[in-house]
Amino acid sequence: MSDPRTPVVLIHGLWLHAGSWQPWIDLAAERGYAPLAPGWPGEPATVAEARRHPEAVAGLGIDDVTNHYAGIIRTLDRPPVLIGHSFGGLIAQKLLGAGLGRAAVAIDPAQIKGVKALPPAQLRAGFPVLGNPANRRRAVSLTAAQFRYGFGNALPSDESDDLHARLTIPSPGRPLFEAAFANFVRRSPAAVATDNADRGPLLMISGQADHTVPDVVTRSAYKLYGDSPAVTELKQFPDRGHSLVVDHGWRTVAEYALQWLAREGIHGRDTSRA
Incomplete structure (x- = not known):
């Protein structure tokens, strides 16, 4: 008998290790x-x-990472719930749009093709990578100060510094370049099938104090789903920054995501699909 539990695939973004x-x-x-x-x-x-x-x-680019997770998903005996943060949120949307997930939660997701908002805070947060074109081929680390601006701006400085010391890793610069120029590339890897009517439900979560993916970027992406009859919802958390999946308030976000899944009829044990 197959495992009756619903699989959940968690996809991290830039600068955080999977262990986070x-x-x-x-x-x-x-x-x-x-x-x-x-x-x-x-x-x-x-x-x-x-x-x-x-x-x-x-x-590594967006397609490399997306294909990697698609391969993992195809080894599972049932479609998983996809939960992604930052670029992981973009990838979760791509996988859901391709029919590879039962539902998805995209938390502070990196901008997809079609999003035109470009707030100054986002430009500053991305500058450690985008400021040097050579970073497209490199893995780049954030200093504690850069992490505090991009991730931990809504936290006490000591908590931000602790998260930086424990969880951050060098990450490829290429996905940031791909997302930044998505609207100028016909077949951008940052494109998502927002018009897919047959996909599973999608929850988008935004931290309204986020510098790396400001709230206006998530709201703009949410609006791109307007032509699809598939379930798409937006939840905004006031005064939360890009660190919302790893900082002291992570459980509030996680509990909301799990409660939303339950409202959509997706529970941990799914004996009906065994």
Whole structure:
């Protein structure tokens, strides 16, 4: 008999290691789901090792990462729930639009093709990568100050610095360039099938104090789904920044996501699909 638990695939974004999902894994398992948080292709198993070997992920693009997760999903015995943060949120949307997920939660998702909003805070947060075209082929690290602006601006400085010290890793610059120029490329990897009427339900979550993916960017992406009759919802968390999946308030976000799944009829144990 196959596992009756609903799988949940957690997809991280730039600068956070897959291990940053551990509290979410524990909570989802407690609620009866079968969670897994695979790293990006080539990502070392630990934060320390990832910092020693930035070349392991240098040059990866959106399609590389999307195809990696698609391959993992195809090994599962049933369609999973997809939960992604930042570029993981963009990838979760791509996978859902391609019919590879039962539902998706995109948290502070990186901008998809068609989003035209470009707030100054987003430009500043992306400058450590986008400021040097050579970073398209490199893996780039954030300093504690850069992390505090892009991720931890809604946190006390000591909490932001602690998250930076424990969880951050070098990440490829290429996805940022691909997203930044998506509206100028006919077949951009940042394109999402927003008009897919047959996909599963999608929840978009925005931290309204986010500098890396400002609220206006998430709202603009949400509006692109307006022509699809498939379920699409938006939840905004006031005074939360880009760190909302890993900081002291992570559980509030996680609980909301799991409650939304329950309202959509997607529970941890799904004996009807066994």
